[in-house]
Amino acid sequence: MSEKLTVTLPSDLEIVMTRVFDAPRALVFEAHSRCEHLTQWFAGGSPGSTMDCELDFRPGGRYRYVETTDDGSVHAFRGEIREVVAPERIVQTFEYEGMPGHISVETLEFTEEGGKTRLTTTAVFTSREDRDGMVSSGMEEGAGRAYDKLEALLRTLV
């Protein structure tokens, strides 16, 4: 039902993701704005993982998410909410506590498309090394699968 996730690297400091959800915009926005919702979907990279959530959802407010996987490893993320325009836009900083000081700025834009919602997330890093390091910060769960076709890759990069 939902449109596939796309990930592009429009410049060497950015990652842009887009995804369409089969739900009204207000609801998709709501699911990003409160701990009672975030704990239901944000964590869970492995079965049995749990998430502690603190979120003061207003400009200047802070958040901290701590994910504990069933094998006992802990990943904590924190940041500041910079901008809230319900139900259109959230701007927040993101920092993985395993790599403190490497702070990126994420802009989430929610647009309505015929009852569905397109979410576009732009993450801007302060250096290429920070962006490229993202994958090693708690993302080891997803097993790598290389494209066989070089053309497919070049299309995503152009």
Added chain:
Amino acid sequence: MEDQLSGIFAALADPTRRAILARLADGEATVNELAAPFPISLQAVSRHLKVLERAGLIVRGKDAQWRPCRLDGTPLRQVAEWTERYRQFWDERYARLDDYLKDLQQKGKTDE
């Protein structure tokens, strides 16, 4: 690994260099052949080739006069793998959000 990736990303950040790589995906070529489609000097193309060579994206022949360029797909596969891992991580997270949004909408209906 990450430093190497940074060099590859930097090399790929330029549209002319990506066009050169796309051309080399069709087979090896000389500097003159590569320069033909671009409104830039041979020297500028040579500079781009040096960046691509340093990043390990292309290999150049030994022949001093022609030095044909050839694509090396290995680093590009690393980038593809990196992007794919990132995509897969978020794909799984968003699949959970799909399910949760469905639950919320069903709950909304029964509450009415």
